[in-house]
Amino acid sequence: MAIWKSIRASLSGLVRFFHISYIEAKAEQQGTYLGILWLPLSSLLFAAMLALVFRQSETMPLADFFLYVFIGYVFWGFIADSISGSTDVVQSRFEFAVHNNLSLPGLFGKLLIDRLFLFFLNLSPLLILLLLLAPGRLSSPALALFFPFLALIVLTSLGTAYLVNMLTVFFPDLKNALKMGTRFMFFVSPVFWSAADTTSGPRALLVQYNPIAYFLSLPRQVFGIEPLDPRPWLVAAVVSAILCLAGYLAYQRSQAFVRNLK
Amino acid sequence: MASIGIDNASVSYFLRKKGATAKSMERGAVGAAIAIGRRYLEIAALRNITLSLRDGDRVGLVGINGSGKSTLLKLCAGALSAQTGTVRIEGRASPQFALGSGLKPSLSGRQNTELKCLYLGVPQGAIARHVEEVKEMSGLGGYFELPMQSYSAGMRSRLVISLLRLVRGEILIMDEWINAADPTLSAAVGGLQAQLIEKSKILLLASHSRRVLEEWVDTLVWLDQGEIRAQGKVEEVYAEYQPWMDARKPAKRRP
Numbered sequence: 001m002a003i004w005k006s007i008r009a010s011l012s013g014l015v016r017f018f019h020i021s022y023i024e025a026k027a028e029q030q031g032t033y034l035g036i037l038w039l040p041l042s043s044l045l046f047a048a049m050l051a052l053v054f055r056q057s058e059t060m061p062l063a064d065f066f067l068y069v070f071i072g073y074v075f076w077g078f079i080a081d082s083i084s085g086s087t088d089v090v091q092s093r094f095e096f097a098v099h100n101n102l103s104l105p106g107l108f109g110k111l112l113i114d115r116l117f118l119f120f121l122n123l124s125p126l127l128i129l130l131l132l133l134a135p136g137r138l139s140s141p142a143l144a145l146f147f148p149f150l151a152l153i154v155l156t157s158l159g160t161a162y163l164v165n166m167l168t169v170f171f172p173d174l175k176n177a178l179k180m181g182t183r184f185m186f187f188v189s190p191v192f193w194s195a196a197d198t199t200s201g202p203r204a205l206l207v208q209y210n211p212i213a214y215f216l217s218l219p220r221q222v223f224g225i226e227p228l229d230p231r232p233w234l235v236a237a238v239v240s241a242i243l244c245l246a247g248y249l250a251y252q253r254s255q256a257f258v259r260n261l262k
Numbered sequence: 263m264a265s266i267g268i269d270n271a272s273v274s275y276f277l278r279k280k281g282a283t284a285k286s287m288e289r290g291a292v293g294a295a296i297a298i299g300r301r302y303l304e305i306a307a308l309r310n311i312t313l314s315l316r317d318g319d320r321v322g323l324v325g326i327n328g329s330g331k332s333t334l335l336k337l338c339a340g341a342l343s344a345q346t347g348t349v350r351i352e353g354r355a356s357p358q359f360a361l362g363s364g365l366k367p368s369l370s371g372r373q374n375t376e377l378k379c380l381y382l383g384v385p386q387g388a389i390a391r392h393v394e395e396v397k398e399m400s401g402l403g404g405y406f407e408l409p410m411q412s413y414s415a416g417m418r419s420r421l422v423i424s425l426l427r428l429v430r431g432e433i434l435i436m437d438e439w440i441n442a443a444d445p446t447l448s449a450a451v452g453g454l455q456a457q458l459i460e461k462s463k464i465l466l467l468a469s470h471s472r473r474v475l476e477e478w479v480d481t482l483v484w485l486d487q488g489e490i491r492a493q494g495k496v497e498e499v500y501a502e503y504q505p506w507m508d509a510r511k512p513a514k515r516r517p
Contacts, residue, residue: 015386017380020381023377024366024369095363098364099357099358100364100382101382103340255343257343257345259341259342260273260274260275260276261276
């Protein structure tokens with residue numbers, strides 16, 4: 001009974017914060033006819049454009065390549081937000097958070113929920129498309145990996161966000177460098193080009209040594225767009241563990257002064 | 263039970279050095295001294311503060327600008343950390359540092375109220391009722407649906423005051439008492455403030471107004487250059503503080 005009460009309180013808190021994200025996202029689109037629908041629609045249109053322009057192989061049908069690009073692009077948005085949206089969090093948003101009963105970890109948790117809200121919102125057209133184009137994929141056993149995938153990205157995103165915040169506090173030039181780096185990573189990661197078709201040349205190196213390439217493979221495997229392969233999961237888990245440990249150590253060592261850095 | 267225990271705490275702000283720092287060393291009439299570190303400017307805002315607050319305490323802070331009042335409030339709210347000494351806070355703190363803090367100017371009064379309800383833990387089923395109550399109490403009418411950035415200062419304070427009814431804190435921390443926007447709100451505001459204080463277990467209030475302090479607090483802490491200069495009953499502290507303030511005022515020019 002006590003466990004159920006605790007789970008219920010956590011779920012209620014989660015719903016509450018998703019509701020906050022919804023209100024804030026809706027407010028950003030106020031005045032438009034489509035409102036919040038613009039968010040998934042713009043992702044859908046941009047992914048369609050990428051799939052049409054950058055399809056370089058006949059080995060994958062266009063519909064499959066579009067799904068490949070779309071899930072990659074949606075998940076890339078989550079990764080990019082975790083990095084570029086985490087600069088100056090403590091310095092610019094903590095006072096707002098304190099007025100709303102949020103602690104320092106609570107503030108990073110709230111921003112993580114914002115990112116997850118956008119990710120889920122953008123995923124919704126994918127689910128509809130899968131139902132229409134390839135309903136068999138939604139009954140695949142790989143879909144059971146969605147929750148481990150979610151746990152992995154939640155922890156990685158939290159660790160990354162705190163590390164980015166701390167790094168940009170100490171080295172303000174990194175703010176611009178990270179923005180530029182995130183744009184650069186979009187092109188050198190297999191978001192809109194196929195990793196499977198790349199066997200040699202610089203792209204092969206990018207697939208092999210770029211950790212984002214492994215992370216991008218995870219949702220594609222979950223939704224049956226790529227075959228199951230344990231290697232990306234293993235690499236992502238190791239990268240995630242390193243980032244989480246580094247983020248945790250940074251938090252432990254900085255919480256005594258980070259709020260006083262202006 | 264709520265309590266705040268501060269033992270020999272010192273708090274500094276750190277600012278990244280930008281350009282020539284020599285001018286930053288110049289002392290003005292207000293504010294703590296600025297020390298130049300290797301990479302940061304350090305402002306020692308509070309030094310060796312020891313303070314113990316328990317259930318039922320109503321404490322006011324006085325001091326000139328830059329004396330450390332706001333820093334002490336932020337320390338008690340958990341918005342700042344102490345570099346030396348210890349700070350122990352038990353109970354939920356509810357800070358009100360400035361009019362409109364914690365609200366988003368780009369959102370409407372309704373959206374800000376909904377968000378406030380969600381942040382402050384109002385049950386989902388009761389949010390709609392609370393929003394309507396805030397709308398009615400604020401008297402904003404159609405403006406309640408417009409972005410807060412389109413409000414006049416008076417309208418903003420009406421919304422903030424009406425939102426006070428949502429505050430649920432055991433420790434109430436306020437930087438300057440919110441004044442009523444106009445006399446028509448005075449009664450409602452006075453009632454809300456009294457309710458807030460009754461509900462809270464500890465009140466910590468910084469103000470320059472002797473009238474406000476005498477009305478709401480029992481004990482006064484006088485801060486000067488980041489240190490506690492005097493502490494005691496309101497009238498006792500004012501007996502020292504007022505002559506000191508009068509002496510600081512520049513002599514009136516003769517015609």
